[in-house]
Amino acid sequence: MISKALISQIRLLHHKKHREEQGVFIVEGIKSCMETLQSNWEVIQCFITERFDVDSFNAKDTKEMQNTQRMVISEKEMQRISLLSTAPEILCIVQTPHYTLNEFHDKKPLLVLDAIRDPGNLGTIIRTADWFGFDQILCSEDCVEFTNPKVIQATMGSFARVKMVYSDLLDFLKTQQHRTVYGLYMDGEPIQKQLFKNNDIVIIGSESHGISEMLVPFIQKEIEISLFPHQGTSPESLNAAIAAGIFMYEHRKKMKKELLVTRNL
Numbered sequence: 001m002i003s004k005a006l007i008s009q010i011r012l013l014h015h016k017k018h019r020e021e022q023g024v025f026i027v028e029g030i031k032s033c034m035e036t037l038q039s040n041w042e043v044i045q046c047f048i049t050e051r052f053d054v055d056s057f058n059a060k061d062t063k064e065m066q067n068t069q070r071m072v073i074s075e076k077e078m079q080r081i082s083l084l085s086t087a088p089e090i091l092c093i094v095q096t097p098h099y100t101l102n103e104f105h106d107k108k109p110l111l112v113l114d115a116i117r118d119p120g121n122l123g124t125i126i127r128t129a130d131w132f133g134f135d136q137i138l139c140s141e142d143c144v145e146f147t148n149p150k151v152i153q154a155t156m157g158s159f160a161r162v163k164m165v166y167s168d169l170l171d172f173l174k175t176q177q178h179r180t181v182y183g184l185y186m187d188g189e190p191i192q193k194q195l196f197k198n199n200d201i202v203i204i205g206s207e208s209h210g211i212s213e214m215l216v217p218f219i220q221k222e223i224e225i226s227l228f229p230h231q232g233t234s235p236e237s238l239n240a241a242i243a244a245g246i247f248m249y250e251h252r253k254k255m256k257k258e259l260l261v262t263r264n265l
Contacts, residue, residue: 035157123154
């Protein structure tokens with residue numbers, strides 16, 4: 001049984017202020033929790049209901065569960081601490097990791113997100129980045145925090161494999177003259193015509209405001225994802241997460257093609 005005081009303490013983590021003050025956040029659901037338990041992240045505590053079958057997981061998962069403090073609680077109690085409409089079988093309290101710019105690899109591609117405030121968009125970008133092997137993302141300080149519960153849910157566990165750093169984009173870009181910096185726009189050069197390199201940087205702005213004017217001087221190439229118009233009006237913009245996904249696909253496709261050419265030389 002979970003105490004009322006502990007329920008109140010966990011519910012405080014539904015809010016950004018308290019997540020930041022305590023340095024922890026909530027992960028819910030079997031998929032996301034097991035991804036977290038198998039990562040190097042510190043899981044403070046797990047809450048599980050009787051529906052959760054520990055024996056159904058392989059030995060590694062079970063060992064991770066045994067090494068983590070866990071408490072069996074009722075469905076009603078789980079509903080009280082959960083942010084989901086349907087109570088999950090497992091909920092974890094996780095220590096917030098803090099990556100720095102020094103941990104980024106400058107020979108790997110980098111996504112730079114400028115003022116992405118929608119949690120669903122950020123979560124989808126993280127999940128897509130994980131799929132395409134983009135394991136480092138730099139966010140402006142006004143992006144939604146990745147520990148937001150809606151972001152965590154949208155990533156489906158991918159948040160545990162992607163380094164997220166929040167920093168001043170202007171200061172960072174001033175140090176990146178040795179890399180090609182792309183900006184995604186509505187009217188740039190077609191993305192399919194670009195000759196990408198493995199350490200490229202791409203800046204993706206919000207759908208409503210685009211890329212901040214102060215970052216424009218650092219963008220070497222403005223690129224676009226071509227619109228294929230049909231009769232009638234066209235959409236004003238492309239969803240930021242979709243745009244990021246198309247860029248990552250095109251980038252990886254070009255890198256794979258160049259790798260094959262190199263091997264055949």
